[in-house]
Amino acid sequence: MLKQKFTIAPDGVDPDKVPKKTLCTGEQIPAIGFGTFGSDHATAEEVAEAVRGAISVGYRMIDCAAVYGNEHAIGEVLQEVMQAGIKREELWITSKLWNDMHGEGDVLIACAKTLKDLKLEYLDLYLVHWPFPNAHPPGCDVNHRDPNARPYIHEEFMKTWRQMERLVKAGLVRHIGTSNMTIPKLKLLLRDAEIKPVCNEMELHPHFQQPELFKFLIDNGITPIGFCPLGSPNRPERDRTPEDTVVLEDPVIIKIAERHNVHPAAICLKWAVQRGQIPIPFSTKRQHYLSNIKSVVEDPLTEEEMKEIEAIDKNCRLIKGQVFLWEGAKDWRDLWDENGEIAT
Ligand SMILES: NC(=O)c1ccc[n+]([C@@H]2O[C@H](COP(=O)([O-])OP(=O)(O)OC[C@H]3O[C@@H](n4cnc5c(N)ncnc54)[C@H](OP(=O)(O)O)[C@@H]3O)[C@@H](O)[C@H]2O)c1
Numbered sequence: 001m002l003k004q005k006f007t008i009a010p011d012g013v014d015p016d017k018v019p020k021k022t023l024c025t026g027e028q029i030p031a032i033g034f035g036t037f038g039s040d041h042a043t044a045e046e047v048a049e050a051v052r053g054a055i056s057v058g059y060r061m062i063d064c065a066a067v068y069g070n071e072h073a074i075g076e077v078l079q080e081v082m083q084a085g086i087k088r089e090e091l092w093i094t095s096k097l098w099n100d101m102h103g104e105g106d107v108l109i110a111c112a113k114t115l116k117d118l119k120l121e122y123l124d125l126y127l128v129h130w131p132f133p134n135a136h137p138p139g140c141d142v143n144h145r146d147p148n149a150r151p152y153i154h155e156e157f158m159k160t161w162r163q164m165e166r167l168v169k170a171g172l173v174r175h176i177g178t179s180n181m182t183i184p185k186l187k188l189l190l191r192d193a194e195i196k197p198v199c200n201e202m203e204l205h206p207h208f209q210q211p212e213l214f215k216f217l218i219d220n221g222i223t224p225i226g227f228c229p230l231g232s233p234n235r236p237e238r239d240r241t242p243e244d245t246v247v248l249e250d251p252v253i254i255k256i257a258e259r260h261n262v263h264p265a266a267i268c269l270k271w272a273v274q275r276g277q278i279p280i281p282f283s284t285k286r287q288h289y290l291s292n293i294k295s296v297v298e299d300p301l302t303e304e305e306m307k308e309i310e311a312i313d314k315n316c317r318l319i320k321g322q323v324f325l326w327e328g329a330k331d332w333r334d335l336w337d338e339n340g341e342i343a344t
Contacts, residue, residue, distance in 0.1 A: 007084070008056055011290070019273060033062060034054040037065070039236050040138065054289050058293050060090055062092070065098070093123055095125075096129035097160070131157055132324050151344045164195075180201070183340070186220070205272075206312055214277070243316070249264075256305050269281060270295055
């Protein structure tokens with residue numbers, strides 16, 4: 001693919017016009033970000049090219065992760081973007097600690113590698129990707145299991161979290177947060193953390209609204225970041241089951257989209273931002289990522305439409321996480337503490 005040079009797109013959105021959210025620290029963060037998981041089919045170069053395009057049309061928050069295998073390519077783009085005049089402070093770069101780097105001494109090594117790959121001196125947000133040290137190789141199928149997999153052990157998680165806190169103190173990371181957490185796990189973390197998580201990244205779309213966890217986060221000053229905001233239509237095979245519903249084909253979403261004369265994706269994103277989470281949609285197609293960011297700066301949903309969407313929650317989790325299960329676990333529901341207690 002021919003590499004495009006970075007320029008600000010004349011048909012993009014002015015980043016100053018993109019809504020912002022205020023974190024518990026008083027810090028402002030764009031209310032929409034750009035995902036970078038290529039779902040095992042978009043190459044690192046394709047994703048990096050999309051990041052270049054996304055920044056050129058107005059995205060300033062980029063959701064990265066070491067396990068996506070593309071931070072080295074995204075780093076080239078970030079360097080180029082900053083050389084072209086975008087200041088580091090104008091960008092919000094998130095990355096995530098992968099599950100195989102939770103051990104003592106590993107967190108600093110993982111963060112240093114991510115910083116080197118992204119060609120940055122600091123991250124705006126560093127998340128613990130999953131609350132388990134159970135890893136899977138890229139592109140594996142749903143039956144893969146880590147032979148050393150274990151359930152959530154709070155003392156172990158706190159050892160990882162203390163290392164996250166050290167990164168903040170060392171100035172390598174401005175904020176720390178969690179991902180794929182549950183209320184009982186977060187309660188323990190909030191009790192024991194010296195530096196509290198500012199964000200929790202979690203699956204959120206109209207068919208999976210997680211109202212209880214969402215409320216818990218808001219009540220505790222933790223900002224929800226919503227992944228799979230469009231229901232991840234191209235997610236890997238391992239994350240598909242016959243019961244999964246398709247949010248972009250929901251009749252209520254389609255009806256509201258027709259009313260606003262936009263694609264159903266735009267309705268999911270308007271809903272997300274107006275509800276109060278930060279959606280991080282991914283796309284490699286310019287017309288998609290451009291219309292996605294435009295959707296959150298114009299033509300908001302009415303209160304009535306927000307209520308209609310609230311009513312179509314199907315509690316349909318798409319990223320079930322089977323590959324993180326440990327021996328003796330019943331099924332993927334054990335990862336999510338559905339009965340309010342941490343599964344062991
Ligand atoms: N913390 C975690 O554990 C976790 C887990 C999953 C994901 N994430 C993050 O969340 C991000 C988003 O999740 P996701 O990528 O799985 O799902 P998503 O954003 O819900 O869906 C992305 C898919 O939707 C399509 N799409 C995007 N805009 C569209 C539009 N306007 N019209 C039609 N189709 C459109 C894209 O295809 P085209 O490329 O063809 O447009 C892309 O394949 C990831 O990239 C990653 O950064 C985090």
